[in-house]
Amino acid sequence: MATTADFRNGMCIIFKDEIYSIVQFLHVKPGKGPAFVRTKLKNVKTGRIVENTFSSGTKVEEVRVERRQYQYIYKDDLGFHLMNTETFEQINVSESMIDNSDLLKEGQIVEINFHTETETPLTVEMLPFVELQVVFTIEGEKGNTASSTALKPATLETGAEIMVPMFINQGEVIKVDTRDRSYSERVKQ
Secondary structure, eight states: OOOOGGGGTTTTEETTTTEEEEEEEEEEEEEESSSSSEEEEEETTOOOOEEEEEEETTTTEEEEEEEEEEEEEEEEEEEEEEEEEEOOEEEEEEEEGTTGGGGTTTTTTTEEEEEETEEEEEEEOSEEEEEEEEEOOOOOTTTSSSSSSSSSEEEEESSOOOETTTOTTTTTTTETTTTTEEEEEEOOO
16 A cells, blocks of 8 residues: 555555556645645546545555566557567557557557556557657658748558648658657658
């Protein structure tokens, strides 16, 4: 058992009979009344974020989670097939477990959080940035290519569509932030 004093970002706990990950927490000591901890919790199965306030010192059940690296192999009707980079064991996970799964390219590394007692995958996290080739985009208009504020749609090699600056052309490789699907930078080749 853990208490609210043990809270840290990323910690997994049992809350309302489900597993939640602590996204954010704040210990508050008001001038009057007892101290409390204000939290934002993310349900690891549904991805829904809820806010909850715990009284200071409240006991919670901590869930032991282990992070393992897997490599994305392919996708079919059963979902995404991933291979453990150390044991070469293969598993498949549903598309709903991966945020922005259309940015996932064969051979890329992902991290999977496993519930250590039941050996079930809880979450699949992509690396923060991926490098992908632009397979289609319209040509930038003359005069608009110097500014990075003007954006245009681009289709990437995985089929994902994101907005890129006007100076990006078809065939170039760009770095994409997987957390918010935004263009980061052009990759030098």
